[in-house]
Amino acid sequence: MRSDRTGRSGRSPLMLKLAAGAGLLFLHLPILIIFVYAFTTEEKSYQWPPPDLTVKWFAIAWERPDVRDALWLSVRTAATATAVALVLGTLCAAAVSRTRFFGREAISLLVILPIALPGIITGIALRSAFSLAEIPFSFWTIVLGHATFCVVIVYNNAVARFRRTSGSLIEASMDLGANGFQTFAHVILPNIGTALLAGGMLAFALSFDEVIVTTFTAGQQATLPIWMLEELVRPRQRPVTNVVAMLVVAVTFLPILAAYYLTRDGDQVQGQGK
Amino acid sequence: MSAAAEAIRPPRDGTLGRLSDFLWRRPGLFLLLMLTPPLLWLGIIYVGSLFALLLQSFFSIDEFSGLIRHEFTLKTYAELLRPSNFDIIVRTVSMAAVVTLAAGVIALPIAYYAARYARGRWKAAFYLAVMLPLWSSYLVKVYAWKLILAKEGILNWLFAKLHLTWALEALLAIPVIGGNSLSVSYIGTFLVFVYVWLPFMILPMQAALERVPGNLIEASADLGAGTGQTFRHVVFPLALPGIIAGSIFTFSLTLGDYIIPQIVGSSRLFIGQAVYAHQGTAGNIPLAAAFTVVPIVIMGFYLWVAKRQGAFDAL
């Protein structure tokens, strides 16, 4: 019996269901609290339960230039880091999955390293390299840090898709008279496109929320998470922070959803490598 | 359709056509071209930076001015192994281990349910239910926990409402891991760590459980194994690589985090904080660098084990 459709008995044990439900609840209640606090009328401390609810913080958040600056910097950083990661990750994945060569294993290790090692190490290593090389902090130093750990996200997605895409497609294309570049444009790209899109979106979301590496590579620039870190400590219009947090959740939610649907038929979304 | 055409076509004109022929004849060169950009980035810039950092751990710092003395010395490593620093290492590694274990235990039912029982819409819902917390702002989540755990916070409020304050107090009375309130105790730090890294455990675990072929589970039932036996003898061993992959994240993230223990904790430093403090606050880059060697060595070992278990494919 060949049984992909099976091995999944119809009903789940009650205990399992309860444990899974409790786990999910544990994951979600704190987030709800963030949302509730985005509406509280009390701005200095976090009083529970909130004395009253209001939506004024949304307008106030939008008015604040520092929020907008930080948001814009984060968007630019995430977009650039994602673009770099897409190029590097795809090249790496293509090389690793299309050919066997000496050091292939080392490369997959190398790609994994920036997320397998704690972010603080990536951060401090880059920072001390910048200072040794006398590179001043700039937009590009942030991108450098972010792209480093975003590569693996794209790489994982692309490798999974390459693995799923039969190698004979490329041979078939060449067999039918397409040279290397034509094959790339007409066969490879269309086939790995959605995986790249998914990987790119996850990389974007990851970069958008990164704080640890950024702390070390941003100098005095404030990305949105850095801004939040400052803001969460200062008791000034704290609900604004929660409004921004809520916004970030809403903004990252869509790419994640899209990534899921893009890669659903087949490989898992490789989002775990945050 | 007659077969009149030539058997071998002439080379295509144009740069691309010629370049394609050229690269086709030199697959090694082509591979090199593909690998150069990522290798430059990861191999030279990233790994180069790591080495530069490690190098700094062999320098020392002038105690009065805080300036680095660029002379080779092992003094910094001697310092690293001082009892107070050694405590930090032990504390962090224990926390990482406990957090990983707990995350594994909590993640398992969720991952197992999502992998084996959730279907269609439910499956998507489960996936999003894990992804949403994963991608919500890390900082805001940590802060939410500070509010939950504070002495005047939500959890105390809830326990008071439920007349369970005594239970909380009993918990906090436990030596070492307890404390004045959850937000200044190891229990609190632990809870937040588990919370924040949990999705990192669930996703690879779920992927691994999904990869356990359904037919093996049927075969096991066919051979007389009940649900529990099947889980123990078939599902778990086969999903282990994925679980190890997930644990790489929880373990490594705990090893390096400096924000959580600072916001929820008892001022006893963790490695991340020590690195952060020595690098930033104290300007002692050599000691900070020496501290980073600890997670690097630990994760190196971890990756080696993971590799042997085939966990890389599950990352």
Added chain:
Amino acid sequence: MTAAVLFQNVSRHFGRIRAVDGVDLEVAAGEFFAMLGPSGSGKTTCLRLIAGFEQPDTGHIEIFGETAEGIPPYRRNVNTVFQDYALFPHLSVLDNVAYGLRMRGIDKAARRREAAEALALVKLPDYGGRRPAQLSGGQRQRVALARAIVNKPRVLLLDEPLGALDLKLREQMQEELKALQQALGITFVFVTHDQGEALSMADRVAVFNEGRIVQVGAPAEIYRRPRTRFVADFVGSSNVLPPEFTERHGGGRRWSSLRPEAIVIATAAPEGSGPGSLAATVLATYYHGATTRIVAEAEMTRLNVLVPASAGLLRPGDRVWLTWQPDDLHAMEDHA
């Protein structure tokens, strides 16, 4: 004697797909029973109903006289050899074979001994220490078999166990399976879509189509006396002939089947050309080694004729005469 497996009007539908649809079935104890049918005809689902991986929507199932509905697979004394073997990759061959015994709480020494015996039975005595990945396809198949029979099931279910093997190995395994069944006396229910396999191995064959059993009987009966066009078509490459043809050649106004090997081909007209004799033109010949298949046309009808390969060579366009025993033109149930 109680039947090994009894289906009474069993149905199992998946949404609108009637995977198994009102099946009555009786497998006798100790029988080698084959289920034959095209892809999607419900064979696997039937097997899964016996194993307990599926529950019937309606109808009743008994295994050796005991009601099977609601009993989980691990409480049925029935074992399965899966098409893809489903060996546990993380266990050694010996541990794979011992798995069922271990689940029943047999102690280590005893189960190792029994597993080793089972491995010897399938002629893999020295392979216990290997991992499944280190075995060839045929060896894996035998391990799967050993893993099932070591539990001494009352019914052994085999779902296309030879499907993944190549021809040579397959023929060899057919012989071994048959021998094993005779030696153990266990009831075998064997699923295949290869009619040759079903005919050569089974005591009785059930032919499935679209979730129903179309015909049950001994191999020769199925082959020689197909009840419907479907069976004639599916079991061997018979000539299925239209009612007019049957009528012209002495049968009733029914569809009939005429086995290719029952036709005798001659280059000269036979003596008295009565019913069962026909002038035809050769369209093509296919050399198969032991036999040659000749496609000929007569009365606007294409007929396949199987002749020994040594018979004189014919070429397309040759004029030939076909004759057969009136008895071989078997009229089926299908009317015009």
Added chain:
Amino acid sequence: MTAAVLFQNVSRHFGRIRAVDGVDLEVAAGEFFAMLGPSGSGKTTCLRLIAGFEQPDTGHIEIFGETAEGIPPYRRNVNTVFQDYALFPHLSVLDNVAYGLRMRGIDKAARRREAAEALALVKLPDYGGRRPAQLSGGQRQRVALARAIVNKPRVLLLDEPLGALDLKLREQMQEELKALQQALGITFVFVTHDQGEALSMADRVAVFNEGRIVQVGAPAEIYRRPRTRFVADFVGSSNVLPPEFTERHGGGRRWSSLRPEAIVIATAAPEGSGPGSLAATVLATYYHGATTRIVAEAEMTRLNVLVPASAGLLRPGDRVWLTWQPDDLHAMEDHA
């Protein structure tokens, strides 16, 4: 006339694996050429050398007289039908078929017209708008075929194109492929490990073993006069008999082959029992519908005998006499 494909002492090794090892080969233009051999014998590698996916380590390859080494696949006027079809999942069936023309810069209207013609040729005229995923296995196989032939290649390579199809479909596609090859006049090089397929379709067959060609010849020659035990064993289920047996029965001291269908079985001793006659005991019988295979033992040797199914039924243990024409005991090259 120049050969369509010419190999001169071609080798391709992968590390220590000699995938193709000193092969000389000549495929004539317009020929239907089959490569037959067990798994891993180098058939696919040979095909890939012709297509240009592999380069020979040593030796020389010509395609219609032109040197092929160093020419990338996309510059060879050779097309391949891949075993797994390798249809582009992101393109419609029509675009799949038109792909080769598009790469050659044929304008849209022209390539659509030609692709539609090719689809008509493989009897899928109305399927142009579908995606490959929406086709059945047999349909995909035909699309792969159309995609290759639309380019009017001078050589068409087919790597087990029917391997994934089930029996009925496979027989049907065999006929269609053969007809198409005759209609187009293109040179076909066809890889298979199914000897029936190779024998029935090819003009000539090359039998591969361990990277080398063991025998090349017309199907009947390969079947009747296998050069080695390996060929006898692999092509059809021949009885391969040891030198002593051959000697006793009038041949030299060599291994010989005796086709099962060449043996006549009788329940009474024949008149004059000279060479080519033997008393034997029936061990088992296998009913195959059209034929029955009887396994008998004589002089400590197991012999397979193929008899028409209608022949009187024998049972294990029956005493029988086997006879054959002296000519049918074919002595091979292998010595004692």
Added chain:
Amino acid sequence: AEMMSKLGSGEGQVDIVAWPGYIERGETDKAFDWVTAFEQKTGCKVNVKSANTSDEMVALMNEGGFDLVTASGDASLRLIAGKRVQPVNTALIPSWSTVDERLQNAPWHTVDGTHYGTPYQWGPNVLMYSTEAFKEAPKSWKVVFEEMTLDDGKSNAGRVQAYDGPIHVADAANFLMHHKPELGIKSPYELNEDQYKAALDLLREQRKLVSRYWHDAFIQIDDFKNEGVVASGSWPFQVNLLKGEGQKIDSTIPVEGATGWADTTMMHADAAHPNCAYMWMEHSLSPKVQGDLAAWFGSVPAVPAACKGNELLGDEGCKTNGFEDFARIKFWQTPVSKCESQGQCVPYYRWVSDYIGVIGGR
């Protein structure tokens, strides 16, 4: 770097490392803004990076990228020794003459007669306490060093805090100076091995009472509000903010006296915006800024003129904030081995590592 001899026009911005609350632009309270006007007048945009400890300030200055730093006494000499800051030309700062005479030549920014900055503010590290837990102001620092039952009937264990910076060792020494005169401590910043050990022992005892050390002024504010903290060494800044929110909080300087800080605006050796930096130093000495800041932070102005007629500070403000306590306050300075009072002292780097140990439970 050479001392500047002439001022040019502004470079458009100035980057300052400052203590939290030191440079306000009215974001928390509109009334407290001494940046906007400066920016408008000079065209120098002010960027502030706040630092929570002196070590952090030194590290930031070592890293570079800043023009000015509001360094306390325990950081300033380190910066000078490390050549991270440049001498300032007081001639370019017209208001120099208005600076409190007690500060003009203070040793923490004057080396061999050269000035390395302009005094900014000074003040004590006060004992902040909850008026709910204490009926009256605590008399002694004992409440944060020794376990006791407070006026609300509950133990102080878990309800007191201490500063998360090695300089806190000096607070312990200061306490011992008063309670254990036999140790012979002359200055809390100059401790021999025995004195040092005694201070650490005291701190180890304190560890048992402290749930969490405070590192960030704002987090301390939170802890007083949400974590039930009732007493801690603190800055007047936190006291002011909490009081401003209506919390039941007050502060005092107990009998042992207090450590304190005197901060100097110092200029980075490689300052990228020296002209704006000089303009800021001048601006920082204006009575308005000095007075506003003193009111805001609870500190004492470096310019006595600020004590008069400042709306926010009020006429009593300087006195309240300790203008007359100058002599009682032991200002932060960096402990060095070659100390004045007893020849051989425990240097600062050991304070750093040992204090981490103490907090870690060693």
